[in-house]
Amino acid sequence: MRNLKRWIFLFAGFACYGIAIAMMVRADLGLGPWDAFHQGVALQLGMKIGTAAVIVGAAVMLFWLPLKQKPGIGTVLNVLCIGPMTNVALDYVPVPHDAVTQWALMLGGIVVISIGSALYLPTKLGAGPRDGLMLGLHQKFGLSIRVARTIIEISVLGIGWWLGGAVGLGTLAFAALIGPLVHWMLDVEKKLGLVG
Structure with a gap:
């Protein structure tokens, strides 16, 4: 039963990612660093952002070899699931027509x-x-x-912007809010007894 819960949380987490990325793309206020990069790649190659995310995710895993990182099943599923879920969600998330709706979608x-x-991290089925x-x-x-993450995120954000990915006030909101919100969500899960 515990294993089943881990798998449910993993896929629910991936579904949330796909829906959230679609919401932020439709908000058109700027994306997080990696999604701005994925969008830039998508624009240059003429494909959907989710498809670009799959390609980028697979390419990033090649860098794991010299760094001696070992993927888990969750790592592979991360690459294969989030991008297609983003593409599907984009077909259903409407384009906002005013600033209030844009910010509501972004936030x-x-x-x-x-x-x-908060759903997928505690499953411990492999890092993204x-x-x-x-x-x-x-x-x-x-x-x-902190330094490793900062170097990577500034690099991909800069390249994503150069390739045409959306960078704006939403990007700043993402950077400011994502860490505290994930921390808070994990605390809520612990208090509810959903994770150990």
Whole structure:
């Protein structure tokens, strides 16, 4: 039963990610660093953002080899599931027509992605490809997690912006809110007894 709960949480977390990314894309106020990068790649290659996310995720995993990171089943499923879920969600999330709706979608997307993180992280079925890259740099070069993450996220955000990905006030909101919200969601899960 415990294993079943882990799998349910994993896929529920991935579904939240897909829906949240679609919400933030439709808000058109700016995306988080990786999603701005995925959007930039998608625009350059003429594909959907979710498809670009799958390709980027698989490519990032190649960097795991020299960094001696080992993927789990959750890592592979992360690459294969979130992108297609984003593409499906984009067909259902409406385009907002005013600033209030834009910000409601943007902030709602940040909350939903925080819920997704809080669901899938405790399953311990494998780090996402981008988190594994951060951990690999931390271990191989002795960088702190904070420094490794900052280097990666600034790099992908800059490249994403250069490729045409959406960077704006929503990007700043994402950067400011995502950490505290994920932390709070994990605390709520513990208090409710959903995670150990």
